[in-house]
Amino acid sequence: MFTRAIAAAASLLVASASANSKRGLVFTPNSTFPDDAYIWTAPPTDLTWYYNYKPLPSQIYSNVSQSDFEFVPMLWGAPSDISDKSFYNTIKTLIDERGVNVTHILTFNEPDGPGQYGGSDIDPEVAAQVWVNNIVPLQEDYKALRVGLPACTGAPAGMEWSKKFLEACSGLISEGEKTKNCTFDFVPIHWYGNFEGLASHMGEYSAAFPNKSMWVTEYNLANANLQETQAFYTTSAEYLDRLDFVERYSLFGAFRSDVSNIGPNAAMLNRDGELTDIGAWYLGRQATGVDPNSGKGGKDSGAVRMPTPRLVTLLLVSLLGLVNFA
Numbered sequence: 555m556f557t558r559a560i561a562a563a564a565s566l567l568v569a570s571a572s573a574n575s576k577r578g579l580v581f582t583p584n585s586t587f588p589d590d591a592y593i594w595t596a597p598p599t600d601l602t603w604y605y606n607y608k609p610l611p612s613q614i615y616s617n618v619s620q621s622d623f624e625f626v627p628m629l630w631g632a633p634s635d636i637s638d639k640s641f642y643n644t645i646k647t648l649i650d651e652r653g654v655n656v657t658h659i660l661t662f663n664e665p666d667g668p669g670q671y672g673g674s675d676i677d678p679e680v681a682a683q684v685w686v687n688n689i690v691p692l693q694e695d696y697k698a699l700r701v702g703l704p705a706c707t708g709a710p711a712g713m714e715w716s717k718k719f720l721e722a723c724s725g726l727i728s729e730g731e732k733t734k735n736c737t738f739d740f741v742p743i744h745w746y747g748n749f750e751g752l753a754s755h756m757g758e759y760s761a762a763f764p765n766k767s768m769w770v771t772e773y774n775l776a777n778a779n780l781q782e783t784q785a786f787y788t789t790s791a792e793y794l795d796r797l798d799f800v801e802r803y804s805l806f807g808a809f810r811s812d813v814s815n816i817g818p819n820a821a822m823l824n825r826d827g828e829l830t831d832i833g834a835w836y837l838g839r840q841a842t843g844v845d846p847n848s849g850k851g852g853k854d855s856g857a858v859r860m861p862t863p864r865l866v867t868l869l870l871v872s873l874l875g876l877v878n879f880a
Contacts, residue, residue, distance in 0.1 A: 574838060576795065578626075578804040579604035580772060581612060584813070587854055588614060590827050594808060595623055600838035603802065605660055605771070609644045620655050628660040631674030632684045642688040649696065656696075660742060660771065661689060662704035666715040673707065678715055682722035685736060690727065693737065703763070705742035705771055708755055713762060740801055744772040746816060749789045760799065770794060770803040777817035780846065787832045805836055811846040818846045825849030 577600045584590045591614045594601055603624035606612050611625040627648070629641045648654045665681055667673020676684075681704060689701055704719060706712025723736035741763050745752045752773060760768065775786035787805070794803045811818035812825045822833030826849030831841040 574600035574795070575602050576800065576802050577601055577836065578802055579808055580804045580806050581606040582809050583612065583614070584809065587810075587827055589854060590810070590823065591615070593823070593827070593829065593833075594837070598838055600836070605804070607663060609641055610648065611654070624657070625654070626658045626660055627656060628663065629684070629688060630663050631665070632662075632676045632680050636680055636683045637687060638684075639687050639691075641684075642691050645692055646695065657698065657700060658740075659689070659692065659699060659701045660705065660769075661685065661702055664707045664744065665704050665719075666709065666712045667707045678718035679722045681719050682726055682736070685719075685723055686726045690736070700739040701737075702740050702742045702769060702771075703738040703766075705744055708743070708745045708747065708751075713758065716762075738766070740767045740769050742769040742771040745770070746772075746774055746776040746806075748775060749786055749793070752790060753793065756800075767799055767801040769801055772804065772806040774806050774816055774820045776820060778819060780819045783817075783819040784832060787835065791835070805832075807832065807836075810851075812851050821846050825851040826853040 579594050579601050581591070581594075581604050583606075591612070594604075595615065595618055601623070603626055604612075604615070605626040605628055607628050607630050609627045609629065611627075615623060615625070627645055633640060645656060645659070649656050662674055662676060662681055664671075664673035665676040665678075667675060669675050692699055693701060703716060706715055720736060724734060727734045727736060741759050743755060743759055745755050752770075756768065756770070760766075773790065775783050778786070791805075794800045805822070806816065807814070807820050807822045809821055810823045810825055810827055811821035811830075814821040820832075822830055822836060824830055824844050824846050828844045828849065829837070829839070829842050830844050830846045832846075834840060834842045
């Protein structure tokens with residue numbers, strides 16, 4: 555009994571230690587089947603970080619430490635009052651009072667895109683003012699904090715939006731004839747087309763913002779057949795893993811196929827909440843053979859709340875203490 559328990563605990567530690575440091579979760583909770591959230595943190599998993607389009611971490615992951623599964627806050631859009639500093643205050647409270655080690659910030663989700671398609675739909679000038687009110691003081695207060703440029707859509711208008719935003723932001727912080735620039739540490743991008751388009755899009759942003767690392771915070775092949783979708787995943791994952799300037803990436807698809815807004819084959823779970831081949835590959839596991847369109851729906855995935863590696867370590871130590879090796 556103890557041998558089996560020790561082996562199980564050790565396997566959890568190994569799985570945690572071998573996680574892919576680039577790979578993260580775009581968390582979109584399922585209110586009907588909330589336990590689906592545990593699929594992504596149950597060992598073995600390659601995921602080391604997540605974001606949820608919000609400034610505060612998801613309660614369902616409160617059992618996982620920040621060091622084991624890093625939460626990255628996001629300033630999603632603009633408040634109705636652009637002088638509002640709520641995001642700044644929220645992050646400051648998160649760091650200073652709750653003791654969360656926030657090291658990265660994401661800003662403005664698809665500000666060049668309309669609201670009906672998930673964009674925050676903000677004028678560059680408005681976004682610049684919100685940035686100056688919330689992001690700049692965070693950069694001043696926490697020198698090690700790394701901030702991402704707003705994540706525009708994959709449309710050509712996204713690049714133009716970014717340039718207008720940076721120009722407006724510079725105008726707000728410059729003093730007289732002394733020009734200052736709003737600073738950022740990495741460039742997040744989104745893409746929902748084929749691999750060739752993804753590579754080209756990445757190249758465009760890399761050329762426009764040289765010497766900046768890149769995060770691909772939303773990507774997938776939308777509304778394609780299963781063979782094409784799987785080929786896109788394997789090719790793009792290998793590409794993103796080997797490029798040094800790609801610091802992190804997160805496949806958009808952590809949901810069931812029957813609620814997918816990018817086609818069922820792009821989802822990492824079937825209708826019953828079982829991992830598809832792509833879902834398993836993304837977690838660093840072997841293919842499951844589960845068809846994304848399979849299942850009747852309405853079934854709980856059976857995912858369970860997993861202990862953190864720290865708790866597993868304590869369990870392992872406790873078990874070793876109980877075993878007599880003499």
